[in-house]
Amino acid sequence: MTTLSQRQKEASTLPTYPEYRSLVPPLNANLHKGQGGRVCIIGGSNDYTGAPYFSAMSSLRLGADLCHVICDEDAATAIKSYSPDLIVHPYIKVRAANAAQDKKAANDIWAHTFDDINSLLKRAHVLVVGPGLSRDKGMLQSAKHAIEVAREQAMPIVIDADGLFLIQNDPEIIQGYKKAVLTPNLVEFSRLCNVMNVDTEDEEAEQSAVQRLSQALGGAIVIQKGKSDVISDGQKVQIVDNEGGLKRSGGQGDILTGLVATSLAWGLAYEKEVWQHTHPVKQEDVAMTACFGACVINRECSRLAFEKHKRALQSSDVLAEIGPFFHLFYQKPRQNATWSQAIYG
Secondary structure (H helix, E strand, O other): OOOHHHHHHOOOOOOOHHHHHHOOOOOOOOOOOOOOOEEEEEOOOOOOOHHHHHHHHHHHHHOOOEEEEEEEHHHHHHHHHHOOOOEEEEEEOHHHHHOOOOHHHHHHHHHHHHHHHHHHHOOOOEEEEOOOOOOOHHHHHHHHHHHHHHHHOOOOEEEOOHHHHHHHHOHHHOOOOOOEEEOOOHHHHHHHHHHOOOOOOOOOOHHHHHHHHHHHOOOOEEEEOOOOEEEEOOOEEEEEOOOOOOOOOOOHHHHHHHHHHHHHHHHHHHHOOOOOOOOOOOHHHHHHHHHHHHHHHHHHHHHHHHHHHHHHOOHHHHHHHHHHHHHHHHHOOOOOOOOEEEEEO
């Protein structure tokens, strides 16, 4: 058996931050609104309104042109009040469905919700599922429907938080879908591995378990968040180990979903040659490159925010670092920065 250390010695340089920068659309007058990325987030329940805000705002702060949030009607006013930059759709009507006089009336409400979701997803490039979703049955069935529609449209899907709970209970939803990106933390990763019968106690290092989970899911990309972020599409493994902040506040995982979503949207535009380029990134490497860049940016912005705020750091502080850091990252990457290792299994 090839050991991890042997694989490290044979490591490719795929991908690195110059490749990620190649996915970024140029800022010029030839592009119109929307070509820089249209992201749709489904989440935001009565109890959790901050998470979709962080996901949506991080996608916009990185450079997406538009971000839509599909949420429960009781969460919409709160989410709208956080920022006028967000387009908020109160399509999910949990309270109304629960109060319906009979099953037919409830089904009519859900049918209308699903029609609204279908219409909106026709205009989106990337779907994010999970921020603030909750485990309410109606919220989960709305998320499941959105995933099914996105798959039919061959749309990239980023899944986090209670979206992972949905996958944990029904892995077939994304089984074999290579345009899905799952972003579990260590606990969520362990639960997914348990469901998919992936051994996390293997003698090899933890990144091999990430690779095996991706393989068990049929090639869906897995980003295991932790001390280092480990990314795999089942074939390649990428480690992002640049320094992050030491304060773990709620919402930082949601920020990552927005960064991944915008990066994937840029990857689609790159593949469609929305602007002229020389194809420095191979098509089969675009999604992994997008995920890599998003993880680097998330960790760097967390580090910068922590340097300023220390224990007082909140996720809103991380959001504030995205624009300034990305400008420097895109224009001139940090010198002598070792941000990744690429390992072939």
